[in-house]
Amino acid sequence: MAIGSAVFWGISGTCAQYLFEQKGLDPGWLVCWRMLLAGLILVLFSMSEKNSDTFRIWKKPLDVVKLLLFSILGMVAVQFTYFYSISLSNAATATVLQYIGPLLVVGFYAIKHRRWPILAEYASLALALVGTFLLVTHGSFDTLVISEAALFWGFLSALALAFYTIQPVGLLRTYSPSTITGWGMLLGGIAFSPFTAPWEMQGIWDLEAGLAFAYIILFGSVLAFYFFLKSVTIIGATTASLLCSVEPLAAAGVAVVWLGIYFGPMDWLGTFFILLTIVLLTLSTKGKDSQSELSVKESS
Incomplete structure (x- = not known):
């Protein structure tokens, strides 16, 4: 489920780039409709589930506050920063930059559990820095190959991804992924509407635009977010975020083949270094006793 959600997200990012560059859509407008439609579908799905808890969350004020934080600072933030970064660069670069996020997740839990990072985590940090440097400069200390704005929004996207991964863990102990994802998206879309x-x-609407938009809603939103949060309940936030590292490969591969973007040797090398951080972090956390503390087991 975690890997599947990553592939769906990666292709979704390329679809978004297509809509921005060739159909003239605005990132904020697309994010808003994505959350409204996908959120409504997931809320309806949650209502149809056995022992539905769709409306139970509204009976607990503290959980409502947590849901609103997840919706605005998690759901809205992770989608808008990512799509806006795509509009400033391309799907492949924006996705790779976002995947510094898992390193932030591991760092958060290291601080929370008051333990020093191990050697693999220090090595991961070094690789992430080198990979990012190669991706945004192609090895030159004098110039950026992407704009400063694209780099800034890419890092914001990584921070938002880390928050989105960590914050809803408590809610997912009590409520189903479809309930949390559905309400998170729907509320985020409503809150974002006055700004978009x-x-x-907007833009040019034809068959190709409609298919790309439909993919973003159904596969890149409904299934991707549901699969990811469901995987968090089974294997924990850290492992789920690390397994999602295949997303940059999906985004880069589809963008190169479909949209013909140039992804040169330095871009692939930087991507390799950033993805290598995920491999090291996965190996370092596998089998740890502390992993059980991070996992949220299904109540059933």
Whole structure:
């Protein structure tokens, strides 16, 4: 489920780049509609589940506050920063930059559990820094191959991904992934609407645009977010975020083949270094007793 969600997300990012560059859609407008439609679908799905807990969350004020934080600082933030970064660069670069996020997740738990990072985690940090340097400069200390704005929003996307991964763990102990994801998206879309005017149609709409938009809603949103949060309940936030490291490969591969973007040797080398950090972190956490503390087991 974690790997599947990553592939769906990666292809979704390339679809978004296509809509931005060739169909003239605005990132904020697309994010808003993505959350409204996907959120509504997931809420309806949650209502149809056996022992549905769709509306039970509204009976606990503290859980409502947590849900609102997840919706605004997690769901809205992770989607807008990522899509906006794509609009400033491309799907492959934006996705790779976002995947510094898992390193932040591991760092958070290291601080929370008051333990020093191990050697593999220090090595991962070094590799992430080198990989990011190669990706955004191609090895030159004098120039950036992407804009400063794209780099800034890419790092914000990584921070938002870390928050999105960690914050809902407590809610997922009590409520189903479809309930949390559905309400998170729907509330985020409603809150974001005044800033994006979703009622005003944008861009060029034809069959290709409709198919790309439909993919983003169904596969890149409904299934991807549901699969990811479901995987968090089974294997924990850290492992789920690490397994999602295949997303940059999916985004880069599809963007190169479909949209013809140039992804040169330095780009692939930087991507390799960043993905290698995920491998090291996975190996370092596998089999640890502390991993059981991070995992959220299904109540059933």
